[in-house]
Amino acid sequence: MSDTSGWGPQGPRGQYGPYGPQGPYGPYGWNGWTPPPPPPKPGVIPLAPLGVDHILGGTFATMRRYAKPLFGTAVAAYGLVAVVMTAAAVLAYVSVRDHWRALSEPGGTFSWDDGRPVLIAFGVVWLLTLLATLAVNSFIQASCAATLHEAVLGRPATFGAIWRRAWSRTPSVMGVTVLLAVILLLPAATCVLLFVSFFVTVLTQSAVPFGLIFLLLLVVTPLAAWLYVLFAFAPAAASLETAGPLQALRRSVRLVRGAWWRIFGISLLAGMIVGAVSLAVRLPLQFAAPTPHPVDPGSSTSAVLLDQLRSQFGLYAVFTLVASFVTQLAASVFLPLVTAVLYIDQRIRKEGLAHTLAQAASTQGS
Template identity: 85%
Template structure:
C-alpha cells in the first residue's frame, strides 16, 4: 500500500501535473477516433473527487467528512476543550488559594483598596490570563491539526480512529502553533487599529481637533486590506504544517506558493464558509434571546446586593444550561468546519498545481488491491 502521509510536493511547481490536474492527464486531450464521448468521472475513493474541485465539492466534501468521521473529529475537539476547561479551572483555583488572604482583606467591611493587597491579586490572575491565552492557542492549533489528520484519511476513504488522529495531531501541534500565532498577530492589526480609532475619537472630542481621528481612520483603511491579504496568503500554512510535516516557516512558504494565482478564489470560499457559520450561529442565538426569562421587578427599597443577586438568579437555571450547551455545540461545529474547508482548499490547490490527484489515485488503487487480498488497511500511516 502506498503511504501518502507527509504529502510533500508530488511535482515541481509549474511542472507536469498528473491525471485530472492539467492538460497532460489522460482526460485532458481529445479522445481517439471519430466520435466524442465525455470523459469518465474522476475517482472518488473518499469524501472528495480526485480532480480540481468546485465550490460544491469543497463544501460537500467538508460536510461529508464531518458526517462520516464525526467520532475522531468531534471526539478530539471535545477532549481538547474539556482538557482546556480542567486546566483553566485548576489554574484559577490555585491562583485564588495563593492570594486568598489578600481577597479577604479587601472584602472586609470598610476596607479600602491598597496596592499591598491588590498587586498580588493582579499578578496572580494576570498569570492565569496569560496561561489561558497560551492554552487556548495550543488547543485551537491541536484542533486544526486533528482536522487535517482526519481529512488525510477521509480523502482516500480510510478509517480514522480517535487514538490515531490524536497521536498525529499532537505531533504536529507545535508547528501549527507557530503558524497560528502569526495568523493571530495578523488579525490583531485591524483590531488594534479599531481600538486606536476609538481612542482617537475621544481625543478629537476633548481637543476639538480632527487630525488624530483622521490619521487613525486612514491607518485602518490601509491595515484592514493588508491584514486580509496576508491572512489569506498564509491560510494554507496550518494544513501544510499538518499534512506535509513542515515546520512553521516552511509551511508559510508553501501556503504562499499555493495561494499565488488563487487568492480571490481562496478568499471567496473562505468568506462563504464564515458566512455559513455566522448564519448558523444567529439561527441558534436569536431564538435563545427571545426565550430568555424576564428579569424580576426591581424594588428601589432593596439593597444593591439583593437586586444584583435577583438579576443573576433569573438568568440561571435550565435556560442557562440550555444556552451554554447550544453555544458550545455551535462553537464546536465552527472550530471543526472552518479548518476543514481550508484543508480541502489546500488539497484542491495541490491537485491543480502539483498533480496530487495522481498520487492519491495510485494510493487508492493500492488500497483497493490490498482490500481484495485481505490485507488490512492502516488507518493512520506513519509520517
C-alpha cells in the same frame, strides 16, 4: 502508504496530474467525441479540481462520516483545557485568598501589599489561558487535517491515531497560528485606537487623531485580509507535509498565488455559513430568555444586580451554555476542514496530487 507519503511539495507526476490542466483528454477534457470518465472518488471528494459544491460537500461528508475522531478529539481537548484552567484558577485563589479577602471586605482600602499578589496570580492564570487556547486551537486544526488525510482516501480513522498524529504536529501549527493571530489583531488594534481617538477628538475638538487612525484602518484591514488568505494553507501544510512553520508559510504562499480571490471567496462563504448557523441558534434562545424581575425603587444596587443574575440562571443558562458550546465546536471543526479541502484542491490543480492520491487509494484497495 505512510502517513506523509505523496503529500510533499512534489508529486510523482510533477506539475500536471491526470485531471489537471492537461489531463488525459486534452485541454478541453475531450478526446474526439468520447466524454471523459468521471474522476475517481475513493473518499469524500473526487480526485480532480474541485468546485465550491465539492469543497463544501466534502467538508460536510467528512464531518458526518468521521464524527467520532473529529469531534471526539475536539471535545477531549477542550475538556482537558477546562480542567487545567479550573485547577489553575482554584490554586491562584487559594494562594492569594487572604489578600483577596483584605481587598474585598467591607470598608477595605486598596493597597499594593494586597493587590500585587492578586494581580500577579490571576495574571499568570490569564497568560496560561491564552497559551492553552492557542494550543487547543492548533491541535484541533492539526486533527482536522489528519482526519481529512484519511477521509480523502476513504480509509478509517480512529480516535487514538488522530490524536497521536495531531499532537505530533501541534507545535508546528502553533507557530503558524501565532502569526495568523497577529495578522488578525492588526485591524482589531486599529479599531481600538479608532475608538480611543474618537474620545480624544471630542475632548480636544481636533479631528486629526480620528482622521489619521481612520485612514490607518482603511489600509490595515485589506492588508490583514490579504496576508491572512495568503498564509491560510500554512496549518494544513504543517500537518500534512510535516513542514516547519516557516516552510509551511512559504508553501501556503506558493499554493495561494494566482488563486487568492477564489480562496478568499470560498473562505468568506464558509464564514458566512458559520455565522448564519450561530445566529439561528442564538435568536431563539434570546427570545426564550426569562423576563427579569421588576426593579424595586427601594432596593439596593447589589440586590437589584443579584435579582437580575438569578433570572438568567437555571435551565435557560444550561441550554444557552450547551448551545454555545455545540456551535463553537462545530465552527472549530468546519472552518479548518474547509481550508484543508481548499489546500488539497490547490495541490491537485498545481502539483498533480490527484494522481498520487489515486495510486494510494488503489494500493489501499488492492
